[in-house]
Amino acid sequence: MSFTSDGSRWSDVYLAAAGRAISVCGDFLAATTLALVLQQSGHGGMAVSGLLVAASLPITLLAAPAGRLVDRADSRTLLILMGFAQAAVCAALAFTTHPVLIVALVALLSCGLAVTQPTFAALLPGMVRSADLAKASGIVQTAGQIGMLAAPALAGILVGLTGPRVPLLLDAASYLALVVIGLLIRTRRGAATGKTAGSVPFRLRTDRSLTVMTVAVAAVVAGVNAVNVFEVFFIRDTLGASTAVYGFVMASWTVGMLAGSLVVGRVPRRRLTLRVVLALLAASCLAVLAGASVQSAGWLIPLWILGGVANGALNVCTTVMIAGRVPAEAHGRAFSAYGAAVQGAGLLGLIVAGPLADQFDPRVLVAGAGVLGVTAALACVPLVRRDREEQAGEMSAPAGSSKPSAAI
Template sequence: MNFRIVKQPLQTSIWSFRDVRLVLPARALSSAGDSIALIALMLRVSEYGGPGTMTALLLAFAVPTVVMIPFAGRIVDSHDSRTVLVSASLVQASAGIGLAFGDGLAETLVLVCLLQVGTAVSGPAWAALIPRIVGEDLVGRTTGTSQALVGVATLAGAAVGGVLVAWSGDRGALLVDATTFLVLAVVARLVVTRRRPERGVVPEPGAMTAGLRGIFSDALLRILVPCLWMFVLAGEAVNVVEVYLITGELGLDAAGYGGVVAVQGAGAIAGAWLTGRLVGAITRSRAVLAGMAAIGVACVLMGLANGVVTLLIGSVTVGFGSGLLNAAVGTLVVTRSAEAVRGRVVAALNGTARACSLFALVLGGLLGALLGTRMTFVACGAACGVAAAAAAVPVLRVKGLETNDSAQKVLSH
């Protein structure tokens, strides 16, 4: 597929915007803190029992985002962005401080849920604010750059997380995460650009489900967003058995497993960065399809791998495809949604993706038990390939891709 890349003139660089110079680094820093905190919490919870407690922790991270689908976006679209972002960041910081000084399992799980409630609100709020900061034309580049920076920060956080826990205990690691949320609160207060609800606008009927309706009322999004869901199902299902493929089937040690994960993360960074250079709905739609196809082929390749080189090629390709797909879908969802409901549409995207994550945990365990490690990779890869092929024809038939006519349709739906 041919991707069209446009060279932006110097004066339209995203870094020429003061608010971008504040927001993107701060969000990347927070992602590094989250990565550190995740390692600290997993090490803490592992002391309380076996897989059941770890599953409970993963559920605490995922369930609030799903439950908040009808509420998070409503909050974002109905209140001043500064108020929402500062409040959400302070909630997250409070949860982080609580996690640092609490150590019981039940207390940990409750505070993780509180942390994720804040995340469920702040994520759509930042995403909806970006077009106000840079304008519609630079949303794609800003989204791609942001995701690439977050990828780098997440890898860095994972690299130092274990060391930090060993040096200062989980309390120190969790206080670092809480500090990053305080930084985000300060940044949210300093950001000049604001997003406010229009005065005198009567809320539309059924506003609680406006996000999902916004996705499915758009001729393009109702095809491509399910592609993202399929990726989450397949990608996170193979995550359940990936460690067994790497350490069991191919015989690598813990360092080798970490290297494979790092390579996949590097591929995702590259994919997100490339997507940020693409312009137009047609090109981004092709990136989604290409990402799905790449993930499908790579999963099959990893399942059949007999050596480290093949495994690494498959891993970096999965990462690259996921970077393409995530950044492209994220940009399309923002640019093809009406301004008034953007928060709800992004919240719906985030929440449904998290719901797919929950199903993926169960699916990965079932497939691993029924098919074995290698065939789980092959089956999930084949499913991604079939989904990409099935989506290709209807995507190419969608009319008016380079317009935002769908946004008006969302408003009047």
């Protein structure tokens, strides 16, 4: 846990928020651009699926070593080195046309994300007091949503006007901006503070509440992540939307995430529970299920906004729960382990989605993904109930029988 005791450093929070907004905008700009490039060049679901797998697999495979690195190394050094490396990869992507090389470079870019994502997540609790964590997390998440909001629409417009090179070069510039942010943030962790991973052993599975939360989120993500492959064909081919409309529909989910992050950032920490996590998961899946029935891409916008509200609130909720239940020296490993579980579940959905996209109607596939997501959320209800019952039993046990778990 180990939050700052000197008062919240809001200047660092806003710098982290700016860094997240810039980097997320660049990431989604590149992802949307590359998906459109593959679709327009006649490559099918396998190519889009391969692209998304390449963006997820390294984060899953490198979670353990990346988490240890984040907890041991100077956070500023990591952000600077990774920023320069990722900028170089994005610059190379701007001049690459072969789909195999595109997928390979995206995988290399994801190796850097496996380090920078948990680094920023682990830095945040050190910037603020415990009581301010939800607000700070909401600010950073909101900034990320603003970056996501701008990126798909910008990519759709730029690809239509200039081709893919300009948006990919803008992504490279976003990583250079991340280097500057890393230099300006005063909060540091790892080797710079002398508090490293070696002094605090950690396993995510030893915390029952975090384990249940991770299982619930991962189970739902495995069911619905395939939509990331299906929706480009659903929106462009089935609904006949232009690249610009596709970009605006993609951005509408982020509008909802923006609202969700702002609202939940004002909620007291004690109200961010496992039941809230499960309700938010189900709500986002129901929005996807409803979206499969529309006849025009415009109707997706309000549904995607509703799904995004749940998604944005969920992101803040999980961040607060992890930061509040794990020692500060182990935050890098905790956020990496959680991210790996979720990315791995999403990867499973992507692997299955590629062949399906080439064989079935996109509308049916979107509906199926929504049904699977809702089913997965409902299947996790017994886990949440069992966790609450076990904690209630521990809290009421006689003194000396067992150590009470922290409240969810």
